[in-house]
Amino acid sequence: MKNKADLLNQYWTDIYFHLHYIHTDKITHQAIRIMQLIDKQGNIGVSEIASFLNVSHNTASEHVKRLENKQFIIKKRDPADERKAFICLTGRGKEVLDRNTSLDQEKLKQVLNELDEKEQCAIEQALKILSERAKQCKF
Amino acid sequence: MKNKADLLNQYWTDIYFHLHYIHTDKITHQAIRIMQLIDKQGNIGVSEIASFLNVSHNTASEHVKRLENKQFIIKKRDPADERKAFICLTGRGKEVLDRNTSLDQEKLKQVLNELDEKEQCAIEQALKILSERAKQCKF
DNA sequence: CAATTATATCGTATTATACGATACAACAAA
DNA sequence: TTTGTTGTATCGTATAATACGATATAATTG
Structure with missing residues (x-):
């Protein structure tokens, strides 16, 4: 069973692969x-x-x-x-x-458009939290 | 005022910048x-x-x-x-x-460890949804 | 068997990466 | 004011990467 960081990285790299600019x-x-x-x-x-x-x-x-x-x-x-x-x-x-x-902005918008408002909000909040904590964290 | 895709990209690139491997x-x-x-x-x-x-x-x-x-x-x-x-x-x-x-797995784990369980779960679900929809979407 | 497809190699040209040696300008300390 | 240090730039050199046209080989297809 993968640990959580592995799992998140799986999602992370999948998202980038599918949504990056040509x-x-x-x-x-x-x-x-x-x-x-x-x-x-x-x-x-x-x-x-x-x-x-x-x-x-x-x-x-x-x-x-x-x-x-x-x-x-x-x-x-x-x-x-x-x-x-x-x-x-x-x-x-x-x-x-x-x-x-x-x-890619167009791809991202299209994906977001197929999500309901609650899901969109959840994604925004999640990335916001992760971003803020990533900035604050001392490594 | 930035649109949502801009905002998410801001978070996205901030996360990567702070958490990538050396x-x-x-x-x-x-x-x-x-x-x-x-x-x-x-x-x-x-x-x-x-x-x-x-x-x-x-x-x-x-x-x-x-x-x-x-x-x-x-x-x-x-x-x-x-x-x-x-x-x-x-x-x-x-x-x-x-x-x-x-x-970076260690960095990611450290950031996750400073989040409560609810936040961790929210992040996991959000990335999961985004990943799945990104895969399914036709561009 | 001839035409087509998938890939490989070579020669060529250009660009990128990296560093040691060296140089110049600006700053700081004596 | 002089000397030492700091920050950056340039040059020569070596290696690697990128890209393609020309050409070649092997395998498939009709």
């Missing part, structure tokens, strides 16, 4: 990971990316450069320390990230 | 997509992979070869048509896929 972007894993970090956590510079990806600072710098060239991110200097750069997603970057990590 | 594998996007397809849908051959990724059959064949070399997948001949190969994940392939697409 992947059309030629995008790589490292690009997605970096943009996820930028999107979900503020105050990101090259050093933070190097740590997050567990690569050297020069490698992280190259990654940032490539994403900048693709206009997925922009860099701003930290006024408090002009050696540092703050890295932000552009609108275009957000769109690419969305298409490669989120559930 | 990425240690040097794995690429195409590898993950292929293994997801094999894992979630049976009867996969090179042609199906070419369609799924929207690449040519020779490119798909190269992808399959690389995954085979890494011992993430194995190929079996279809007895009904020996030109065709059935592609299956190895144990190792499943582990790599899990680490790169599932929520």
Whole structure:
């Protein structure tokens, strides 16, 4: 008998598999990971990316450069320390990230439309709770 | 005001961001997509992979070869048509896929442990419903 | 037997990933 | 003011991944 975490992961990966966007972007894993970090956590510079990806600072710098060239991110200097750069997603970057990590909005809507209001509400509350607790939890 | 699909996607990507495994594998996007397809849908051959990724059959064949070399997948001949190969994940392939697409089991357990039984049950039921409907829905 | 299908290999071109060495700019401490 | 440190960037180098057209082989189908 599977434990609960296994079961939830089964559901989790099934949901993603069936509801993800058709992947059309030629995008790589490292690009997605970096943009996820930028999107979900503020105050990101090259050093933070190097740590997050567990690569050297020069490698992280190259990654940032490539994403900048693709206009997925922009860099701003930290006024408090002009050696540092703050890295932000552009609108275009957000769109690419969305298409490669989120559930397809049309598919999700269609699924929700076939649920009754109570079920919809239950799903929303459940994901909300899980999201909030996931953020709060110290690992 | 965001629509519901936006909101759910916010939760969805937040959950993944906070609960994913630390990425240690040097794995690429195409590898993950292929293994997801094999894992979630049976009867996969090179042609199906070419369609799924929207690449040519020779490119798909190269992808399959690389995954085979890494011992993430194995190929079996279809007895009904020996030109065709059935592609299956190895144990190792499943582990790599899990680490790169599932929520980290320890993190998930820790979060669940801080919820009461009612909340846990609600989350399980919600993901179950969403998973089942996602599978059934025609897009 | 000829045509078609499924896959594999090779050559080629481009892009991505990674790092050590090195460099420059900015900051901090003495 | 000088020296040491920090943060990032660039370059050269090596390897791997992605993609396809051309070509080949084996198996199936009509």
